[in-house]
Amino acid sequence: MQIKWMLLGLAWASLPLLLVVHGLLVRVLKGKSGQNVVLLAILAGNLPFLALSVWCLWPMRPQLLLPLLAYLLVVYQGFGYAYFHFYNMSETARRIRLLILIYQGRLKRSEEAASAYSPEEMVRNRLGRLTAMGQLTQNEVGRYVAKGGILLFAAKMIAAYRQLLGLDDWCKS
Amino acid sequence: MKRPTGEIKPLFLIFLIFPLLLCGASALWWPLLEPLELALAVTLHLAIAVVYIQTYPAIATEIPSFRILRLAESAGPGGASMEELITQMGQGELVGSRQSLMTEDGLVIESAEGMSLTTAGKLLAVAFLTYRKLLGLGEGGG
Numbered sequence: 399m400q401i402k403w404m405l406l407g408l409a410w411a412s413l414p415l416l417l418v419v420h421g422l423l424v425r426v427l428k429g430k431s432g433q434n435v436v437l438l439a440i441l442a443g444n445l446p447f448l449a450l451s452v453w454c455l456w457p458m459r460p461q462l463l464l465p466l467l468a469y470l471l472v473v474y475q476g477f478g479y480a481y482f483h484f485y486n487m488s489e490t491a492r493r494i495r496l497l498i499l500i501y502q503g504r505l506k507r508s509e510e511a512a513s514a515y516s517p518e519e520m521v522r523n524r525l526g527r528l529t530a531m532g533q534l535t536q537n538e539v540g541r542y543v544a545k546g547g548i549l550l551f552a553a554k555m556i557a558a559y560r561q562l563l564g565l566d567d568w569c570k571s
Numbered sequence: 572m573k574r575p576t577g578e579i580k581p582l583f584l585i586f587l588i589f590p591l592l593l594c595g596a597s598a599l600w601w602p603l604l605e606p607l608e609l610a611l612a613v614t615l616h617l618a619i620a621v622v623y624i625q626t627y628p629a630i631a632t633e634i635p636s637f638r639i640l641r642l643a644e645s646a647g648p649g650g651a652s653m654e655e656l657i658t659q660m661g662q663g664e665l666v667g668s669r670q671s672l673m674t675e676d677g678l679v680i681e682s683a684e685g686m687s688l689t690t691a692g693k694l695l696a697v698a699f700l701t702y703r704k705l706l707g708l709g710e711g712g713g
Contacts, residue, residue: 402607402608402611403607405611406607406610406611406614409611409614409615409618410614417705420706421705421706421707424706424707424708425707432708469611469615472615472618472619473614473615473618474618475618476617476618476619476621476622477618477621479621479622479625480618480621480622480624480625483625484625484702487699488699488702488703488711489711490636490711491711492635492669493669493670493672493673493678494695494696494699494711495711496669496670496673496679497673497678497679497688497692497695497696497699498696498699498700498710498711500679500686500687500688500692500696501688501692501693501696501697501700505686506685506686507685507686508670508681508686511670517657517660518653518657520635520660521635521639521653521656521657521660522653524635524636524639525639525653525656527636528636528639528640533640534639534640534643536650537649537650540652541646541649541650541651541652542639542643542650542651542652542653542656543643543646543648543649543650544640544641544643544644544650546644549636549637549640550640550641550644552637553634553637553638553640553641554641556629556630556634556637557641559630560630563630565630
């Protein structure tokens with residue numbers, strides 16, 4: 399019974415742990431790409447989480463300990479992935495930006511959305527972030543060139559998956 | 572079959588609300604697992620469900636950053652200028668699609684007086700503002 403409580407507590411402790419590790423890294427790595435920092439926080443958070451889990455479940459026979467650690471690590475990676483997207487939404491999501499603009503009274507009518515959140519601003523923000531993340535680079539005449547990083551790979555994978563599902567390719571529309 | 576409206580609402584219903592109700596019913600009427608074991612199973616389900624919930628929007632709708640990357644790549648070694656990218660992105664589908672999804676998800680109400688947030692919309696806006704403040708970050712650029 400006690401081990402099950404411990405396991406449940408540890409699984410849910412991964413969320414505040416992610417927040418704490420991320421909060422620390424944001425302050426230490428000021429000026430770095432937000433996406434790179436959150437990714438680093440999630441990966442680095444594995445170590446204190448694993449250490450905390452082993453410490454809480456110790457002493458336990460390896461035959462029992464290993465499945466429990468596997469359970470905890472699966473839960474941590476799932477929450478970590480969701481946390482990455484949560485942060486990313488807070489930084490890049492158009493709908494969150496629009497929600498906040500409406501909440502703050504800076505956007506009252508749907509027709510104003512275009513001026514409150516212009517395509518120029520939207521593209522400029524993303525070009526800045528993608529360049530900071532090393533996914534894009536500017537050539538000598540200031541044109542943007544894809545560097546073929548992990549995000550381009552992800553974009554291609556999603557496009558291929560959409561094709562598999564019979565959905566249109568929004569890049570060609 | 573009719574495609575469900577909105578994005579957040581159907582995902583939450585299918586992957587969170589319905590399984591939780593099923594677990595509640597199972598605990599009450601067919602107790603296969605003891606409560607703590609059920610809580611551990613639900614936790615694992617949540618950790619996996621949120622992965623799908625967060626990935627689905629990337630598949631269902633366009634991610635502007637991904638589109639920019641693919642447009643820059645398809646421009647070849649000469650690359651693409653910011654003006655070309657802005658033209659190819661198009662305002663309507665970028666903001667319009669998000670606005671209609673927010674209405675369908677019950678986050679925003681549009682009336683003659685203008686747009687306002689529902690309670691869920693306000694909660695979401697406050698949650699994101701508080702989260703960024705907690706991290707010591709400014710407002711997200713969108």
